[in-house]
Amino acid sequence: MDILAQTRTVNIIRVVTDLGYVLHENRKIICPFHPEKTPSLVVYPQNNSYHCFGCGKHGDVINFYAGVANLDYTTAMHELAFNYLPDYKPELYKWGHLKKIQTSAPAKPEKIALPTDTKTYEYKPLHSEIYEDFARVCRLQPANSVWEEAWRYLAGRGFAESTLRKFHIFTVNEYHPVQAYLRNTYNVLDLQESGLFNERGNLIFYRHPIIIPYYRKGRIVFLQGRIIGNPSDTVSRYQFLSGVPVELFNADVMDILKAGQTLYVTEGAFDCMTLMQEGMAAVSLGSATMFKREWMKLFRRFEVCFYFDNDAAGQKAAREYGEVFSQYGVSTRVKTVKEGYKDVNDYFSKRE
Template structure:
């Protein structure tokens, strides 16, 4: 087993305790990434991951520690290994030294929390930023990155028409886009929108495929993806930093009558796949990102959950069905046939 895999097995609950956090009911802690009085960040010990239902921050145990201690992912990995893996030899790794996992790391993070000290609040100029980001990307000349992204999206079965319908775009020249946004908007506004990190950099450096989320015709959220399969230390997807996720393709809901069925998927690509085949669909972004207030958006339609073909997906579908039932909404659960991992995989490879 490689070092990253070993570190990802380190208990995120233990790390949180050592950082001075007190676990509350349902493994919740006060989120260190935004100010709050009621704990909304949940630790998932079975996967050693976390998700904040207040600001949308999520990741694995390495990302959790890296963001709190404000250092690179690789540095955090070595520090966790040195603190928790018996017999770990640091060898030639000397960068910044290796420090202990202590509550002082949390205090240091709190002192440096960036621009918006309160919980995230959507403002209309955030959409201005997202839409200018999309505009400048769409105006970039074609290059190999753009071609690789298109080839990948077509390999997932998407037609040019559906890519245009959902306004998928690609960051083909990171430096040009980064410079344009910095020259166009105030850095604090860029950081508050979640598009820039605390170091003043555009966050979508390794994730050039951008999926915009629209609400009443305006972009209110962004999700990005790597081209192809990610390497071990890069996540497949990246979301806006510190910004709560929105419901993908939600603008179709007000247009549908009471007899229509809406499929609810985990990922945006699954939603796009169903739409391409003539179905009405929305996406949660991830099964861990569901917000109870979304349920009331479905009161006029029939709902079918069509989640990934794994235990987490099946469990989430049952839980959400119970939540929707509390709002008097009729639901059913669709199952991806055995042998297929998700909706996109099924439609792409079915016979």
């Protein structure tokens, strides 16, 4: 029994509602991870994940339960399996650690409005066409203050122009003309299905003008936006496509790497780009919490080295992924960023 894979399929909406949270319009709930009055955490049944647009917390159904129940990832996985998987064998884990999820309603029950748009996400070639047209239009925009600020920031992160060109980084210099072009060129439903537009019919990269395209076989298959500089308390550092499962960043490098060679795995795309600039083959998960099981077969030919952020969450994720990879026969090791540096990019851009 592959407990991890099966537990990740547990319906996140069922878990959320069983825990007493009320689903509002567009599958939003009051975020349990930071104080707020207006719901900002969105549940995505398409890929069984969540993302809070207030504090930036995101992950799979296990991450959500772990955060709410204040548990580590492994314990949360077993408790969810105990509660929702009929074939789970409690002897696989310590009985004393298993708790039955309370499904009683909160003190002030609200009417649960289940969303109608719970269809499974399906990638279409049109999505890549939309992403690539979006990139083309942005690159045609004249340079302005947004462009200058963004490229100064990227240079400050230690990136050479050749690296930024190699990874096709671009910016949304003027938001409204790009949004208008996409609306006039494509059906809004297609734009929403591709994840580039939100439920209100607006381009999602309003506050995140630095765009990181994810390529596979030469086509853009995913997009990630980043703010310029450090985030505020109300804006998350990154903006991922709305409701679209994340892809591996720089996955094409795996096609040219020889069997047995070291492949570094980072959390963020900037860390991956930094290692590539330093001559080390690397891919990025986009987030340490969003690894997809179908990726596992891609790693079997390599010696995998996790090079995650220098914090408790990053090192914990590296250990847990090491255990998961070993179950699939993949050899792994962990490299730690030196003390005093927060992540790979921080180290390589500031080292003397």
